[in-house]
Every structure is written in C-alpha cells, then in structure tokens.
Amino acid sequence: MNRIAYASLAAASLLAAFPAVAEITDQQAAAPDVAGRAGATALADVIVTANRSAQPIERVGASVTVLTQAAIEARQTPAVAELLAQTPGVSFTRNGGVGTSTGVNIRGAESQHTVVLIDGVKLNDPSSTQGGFNFGNLLVGDTARIEVLRGAQSTLWGSQAIGGVVNIVTAEPTEALQGSLDAEAGARGTTYFRGGIGGANERLSWRLAASRYDTDGFSAFAKGTEDDGYTNTGLSGRLNLKITDAVSLDLRSVWSNGQNDFDAFNGDSREYGKTKELVGYAGLNFDLLDGRFRNRVGYAYTDTNRRNYNPATLVQPLTFDAAGENRRWEYQGTFAVTETLNTTFGIESERSEMRTRSPSAFNLNPAFARGQADLDSAYAQVQWTVLDGLTLTGGLRYDDHAQYGDNLLGQLAAAWALNDGDTVVRASWGQGFRAPGLYELYSEYGNLTLQPEEFDSWEVGVEQRLFDRAVVSATYFNRQADNEIRYNGCSTPSTDPLCTVNGVGRWGYYRNVQKTEAQGVELIGRVNVTERLNVSANYTWTDAKSASGATDGKRLTRRPEHMGNFAADYIWPVGLKTGVAVRYVGETFNNDANTVVVGEYTLVDIRASYPISENLEVYGRVENAFDEAYQTVLNYGTADRGVFGGVRVRF
Numbered sequence: 001m002n003r004i005a006y007a008s009l010a011a012a013s014l015l016a017a018f019p020a021v022a023e024i025t026d027q028q029a030a031a032p033d034v035a036g037r038a039g040a041t042a043l044a045d046v047i048v049t050a051n052r053s054a055q056p057i058e059r060v061g062a063s064v065t066v067l068t069q070a071a072i073e074a075r076q077t078p079a080v081a082e083l084l085a086q087t088p089g090v091s092f093t094r095n096g097g098v099g100t101s102t103g104v105n106i107r108g109a110e111s112q113h114t115v116v117l118i119d120g121v122k123l124n125d126p127s128s129t130q131g132g133f134n135f136g137n138l139l140v141g142d143t144a145r146i147e148v149l150r151g152a153q154s155t156l157w158g159s160q161a162i163g164g165v166v167n168i169v170t171a172e173p174t175e176a177l178q179g180s181l182d183a184e185a186g187a188r189g190t191t192y193f194r195g196g197i198g199g200a201n202e203r204l205s206w207r208l209a210a211s212r213y214d215t216d217g218f219s220a221f222a223k224g225t226e227d228d229g230y231t232n233t234g235l236s237g238r239l240n241l242k243i244t245d246a247v248s249l250d251l252r253s254v255w256s257n258g259q260n261d262f263d264a265f266n267g268d269s270r271e272y273g274k275t276k277e278l279v280g281y282a283g284l285n286f287d288l289l290d291g292r293f294r295n296r297v298g299y300a301y302t303d304t305n306r307r308n309y310n311p312a313t314l315v316q317p318l319t320f321d322a323a324g325e326n327r328r329w330e331y332q333g334t335f336a337v338t339e340t341l342n343t344t345f346g347i348e349s350e351r352s353e354m355r356t357r358s359p360s361a362f363n364l365n366p367a368f369a370r371g372q373a374d375l376d377s378a379y380a381q382v383q384w385t386v387l388d389g390l391t392l393t394g395g396l397r398y399d400d401h402a403q404y405g406d407n408l409l410g411q412l413a414a415a416w417a418l419n420d421g422d423t424v425v426r427a428s429w430g431q432g433f434r435a436p437g438l439y440e441l442y443s444e445y446g447n448l449t450l451q452p453e454e455f456d457s458w459e460v461g462v463e464q465r466l467f468d469r470a471v472v473s474a475t476y477f478n479r480q481a482d483n484e485i486r487y488n489g490c491s492t493p494s495t496d497p498l499c500t501v502n503g504v505g506r507w508g509y510y511r512n513v514q515k516t517e518a519q520g521v522e523l524i525g526r527v528n529v530t531e532r533l534n535v536s537a538n539y540t541w542t543d544a545k546s547a548s549g550a551t552d553g554k555r556l557t558r559r560p561e562h563m564g565n566f567a568a569d570y571i572w573p574v575g576l577k578t579g580v581a582v583r584y585v586g587e588t589f590n591n592d593a594n595t596v597v598v599g600e601y602t603l604v605d606i607r608a609s610y611p612i613s614e615n616l617e618v619y620g621r622v623e624n625a626f627d628e629a630y631q632t633v634l635n636y637g638t639a640d641r642g643v644f645g646g647v648r649v650r651f
Helices: 003-014 024-028 069-075 080-084 438-442
Strands: 063-068 090-094 102-106 114-118 143-150 164-170 178-186 190-200 204-218 228-242 247-261 272-288 293-309 318-336 341-357 369-387 390-401 405-418 423-434 453-466 470-489 508-528 533-546 562-571 577-585 601-611 616-623 642-650
Touching: 063 069, 069 143, 069 577, 069 601, 080 090, 080 102, 080 143, 080 164, 102 114, 190 642, 341 438, 369 438
Parallel strands: 114 164
Antiparallel strands: 063 143, 090 102, 143 164, 178 190, 178 642, 190 204, 204 228, 228 247, 247 272, 272 293, 293 318, 318 341, 341 369, 369 390, 390 405, 405 423, 423 453, 453 470, 470 508, 508 533, 533 562, 562 577, 577 601, 601 616, 616 642
C-alpha cells in the first residue's frame, strides 16, 4: 500500500473514537447547502423511488444511496461516474479522460448489468458493446438527485438491472420563477458552464437548462505526448401541465452532443469520436378514488448515434458508425389498498434496434450489421407493512422476448425499523434474466447461438443510529450467475469454427461463460462530530470471480477486491466550508488469467466554498492533490493534479 493510503488510514484511525465509519451524507442529504445549513439527518426525511413510487427509505428492503443536490454540489465533481465512485460498492474504468469510454460496475457486476435512468427513461444503448451504457458523456448538468440501487432490481426495472440501478433526476422548479448559473474553469484548459431557468404555479411547472464542457485533456495513452480533448453540449427541458386536479401531462427531454479524442491501447492517435444522445418522454398521469389509485401512461424514446474518425486514414477517415434506438410504451399503476398495503403494477412493450459497421481502407463502405428485438413485460409488486416498522415486499416480472421466449422473475425484500427507527434491518432476494444484446448477436463479433444470462442475488444488512449523531451500517451481498456472456478473442490461425464467418476470419466473438460468483461486504457510516464537522467513510470488499472453465477461481478483470472512501467537511464560523475526500482502490487484474496487474491507488481531493450572499457562492477544489500516478485500465492515462474554481448563482 502506498504512502498516501497509509496516511489516509492513519487519519481514519484518529476518528476511531467516534462511533461511525461511513457515508450517510449521501444517504441522508446531510451535506451543507449553499447557505451553509446542515441538511436533514432523520431517516424518515429521506424519500426514495426505488420501488417506482416515493416512500421513506426505512421501508425499502434494498440497499440505496441517495445523492441530493446539496451533496452533489458539495463534491464539485462534474463527471457522474466519478461521483458514483464515491458511493459504496461502485467502481469505474475509463480509457483516458472525461469523455472516453467509461463503464461503471456495481458490486462487481458487469457494466451492462446496470440500468441507467434519466427521469425514469432507460439510457442503455442497444448498439453499444453488450448493450451497456457508456458513462463517458454523462455529466452532472442539471441533475438535482441521484439514487443508486445496489443489487438485483429486475422485477421493477427490467432484465438488465442485475448489478443495480442508477436513477438520475433533473431539477424541477418549486417557485414562480427561479434559475441557476454555474461556471468554473481550471487545469488542462477546462471550462464548464451550466444554467437553467424555470417556474411553477398551481397548474404549470417548467424548466429549461443548458450546459457546455470543454477541456484540452491529457493523453489517453498512458505514455503518450499529445493531449486528447473533449467537448460536450447538453440541453434539457421538462414540463408538467395539471389539466385538472386529477389529470396531468408530463413532457421531458435530454439531449447531448459530445466529441472526444482518444488513443489506441499502444500509442498516440489522432482519432476522435462523436456521440449524440437524445432522451424523450411523454406521459399522461391520472388519479382515481381520491388519489388512492394513481395511473401513468407513457412513451419513452432514446436515440444514440456514434461515429469514430481517424484523420490519418485519408481514403476513409470514418472507422466506426453505429446507432441504437429504443421505443417503449408503458402503463404503471399504484393502488393503496389500505394504509398499510400498497401495490405497484404495470405493463411495458419495447422495441430495440441497432445498426453498426466499421469502414476501413480495405472496405470503404461496408453494409450495416442490423438487429432488432421486441420485448413485452408485465410486473406486479405488493408492499405490506405487517406491523409497525416491519415492511415486506414481494414482486414478479414476466418477460416475453421475441427471440428467447418467456421468463418469470421473482423478488422478495423486508425492512424492519426497530427502536423508533434507530435500527433498521434489511434483507432482499432477487432473480435476473438477461437476453443477449443486439451487438452481441448481430455485430461483426456476434454469435447467434448465445443463451440468456441467469442470476440469483441476495443481501442482508443492518443500519444503526447512535446518539442522534452517527449512523453505521453493514451489508453482506451474494450473486450467482449462469451463462454470463464474454468476448472471446480468436488466434491466427484458429480451428474454432466461430472464428470464421463466410470463409473470412475475425478478431473474436461473444460466448457464454458458464458461471461467475460475487460476494462482498459493505460498511458505511457517518458521524456529526459537532454541528460544524461531518465525517464519513465507506469500505467495500468484493470477491468477484469466475466459477467455471480454465479461469475457475480467478478474479474478474478490473474489479477491485478492496475499495474505500473517506470524507470530512467543516463549516467555519465565517461561513467558509472546507472538505477533504480520500478514495482508495485496490489492485485489479487486466486479464482473465490474473497475470497482468493494475496497481492500487489512492486519490486525495481538497475542496472549499464560500457563500458571498444567500444567492452567490464561490468554490474551488484540488483534484489528485498528491499527484498520484495511477490507471483504471492498463496503458490508459489518468489525470494528474488539477486546480479548479468556480461560482454558483441562484435566484
């Protein structure tokens, strides 16, 4: 372990006299707001939408971390992936700087096993590798809240929600007219501007927002010499029209346009990529039976277009061309049978389409590989408060996949709040079923003989409140998987029949790996040392490994066994807020055989902010303060020390 890690552990040991070691700042909105006031700390004050309807967190059986707007602003982190990595059980890999290909892993699951939502609309791109969401272009923008659900959530959120769900909620106005403006600049020629304006009255609520991010960056190749920059323009809007007291119309949309430079794994390159993403939603909400029966009918649409270029290839600079679309009709109902018994149910019908091709100097205009899949689903969940403090949840989901037939999934959970809510015991079990993605089936690396992936996941944990100052929690999780899909490289020459298509060899293809296993422990806690000093930390041990074949017992690639975060925030009497954040990530393996090691690292960030007035705040941070040299993916570069400063205006 390096010297910074030792220093971090020493600092943590000094706090051992306090009865907490974890990060309730995220779970309970306890980070200071712009005016310097402490946020809510009571469990009952935290409302989450983990079960597709708002409810207190103590009734949720699954593990949930909530990042409020105050917590997001306090951390000053523009990239959502880096923000998520400060929460328990979450790691990420990135092929260079902000904007390059980025995958997020929850509890050791694959990145394609995480469902990402913006305002309830799924973002997963059908044309991406294995159908996973690329976090590279996802910036904070106009985000007001992020909920991270860990563990299998397939019953309500669909077959891909095996590792967990990231639910992003954009800002919604609460006053007749209000707006925001954020501007910052810093290292590597980086600038980030965000602004939004909106209003609300008894009938109409609306908000429009825009953002622009620019950076000269650094070399995506670890030993490179030329900088790889990134730009991103984002727009978002939302409108809610209350037609009557019981009927309302929802319209929401998010659009982004990014361009990033990137390198090959073994050297500098002039290559760059362009990504355009559009998310749209239209829904009609209507309440019956005096609001006890709430209904929603909606249409959701996502469209992702990606192109890569290599200016060095003059005859055909276009090297990759892909597009993915998803259209989904949905109905959801929630019915309060009694004050203690609630049901949530719905039906969904979606169509996913993708096209992809890789032009080259040898094939200037190849035909697109195309794929399409239809999926019809129905789900139902019952939540029953059996007795005061004890809430039981059970659900079923039925999927009818056009290629892979029908499948039935189940989920059970319990949350028991004891001692007036000071103790909460949670347990959950869930199943997962993931049909092969369109890219895995129909791309140039596709394999039409793939079988669906199947999962069983469970967890048990306890959360304890101490002396109205601290909260600690511990959770054990376990996941078993059959038929997980992995990329299989082809040697030259090869006797593998799947390495040749129509008499032409290829680089590789996707295949089913029989089994993988993951288990681990999450320790989380937070202490209000004084009214001005908050200390939090979390630690995750993850044992994610292959459970069959030649790699039986080997750890899964790029999944750290040990991760930890430590943070301390202090509000000075003059209103100045200062904080330090330490993140430790243990060593990982870059190959299935576990022979190539990517070293451990520890990052230290320092931040400060000062409210000039109730509506104006200045802030600044130093990222990677000790200039740690590290990698998340072998041979790809990461940022050195960087200083950033900015201003926030609220009106």
